[in-house]
Amino acid sequence: MNTQHAFKQMLADNDGRIRYIADRYGGASDRDDMYQEILLQLWRSYESFSGQSSIGTWVYKVALNTANTFVKTRIKHNDIKQSVSRHSKQQPHAEQAGCQADILNQFMDKLSDIDAGVLMMYLDGLKSEDIAQVLGISDNAVRSRIKRIKREFEQNFVGDES
Template structure:
């Protein structure tokens, strides 16, 4: 455990990705709650971190699992209607602006949770093996998803240049 960073250092190094996952999966008004829940789960499981994967990969795994559980619980609370209406409002807002971040957000809104996780980690530079470990799917499945996601993005947002 000597090579393992302190909890505070781990949080400082991964705060951006934790906040991004919370903002991506949390609806309006619940992003901070999701962020806090992710921090709580990281704290609870920090001592059991075995070091088999990198600390960044482990953070992704805990954060994405927590976010997915949070979303499932939201749906169970019959908050789906509220979530859908907010999603439509956000999508409409994103369509009126043309910056790259809004285009990426609009595209990610079309993807399922696993594909969003794959894309977030891919854009953050994780190797397909690490993404596979975080999501509990095969390396080949990750590479196939990345190819499909790229193809879908090109078809929907790049268009035909000829």
């Protein structure tokens, strides 16, 4: 299989992940630009993928690093006011959360970007070792974050049934 075909297949297999990251970090106004930037960075680094991790783990790492760099660049260019305004408008109200996806999105909006990334990868079935590799933190730190995220979800969305 040639490189271009393999790259297209990798994009098709990971498009949902890439789009979610672009939406999460870019929001409504920058999601398309961020998506394109992630695709560009994936293409630029595709030939150097060594196979030491799964292709999905590698995609997460490139996409999250690109998204972080993209956001930092935007902040440096004084677009933070627009970002804060956009983020506050996107916050769903509790009464609007009906289905499980709405509840999950509402919860993820409350998390830091790192915790949202951990949760996204965890829900996508990545092992804690792979998540740790993507984020550059220890496996124990990932497991601790997952436990804390689960506890926070239970406190905010499951509640006391008594």
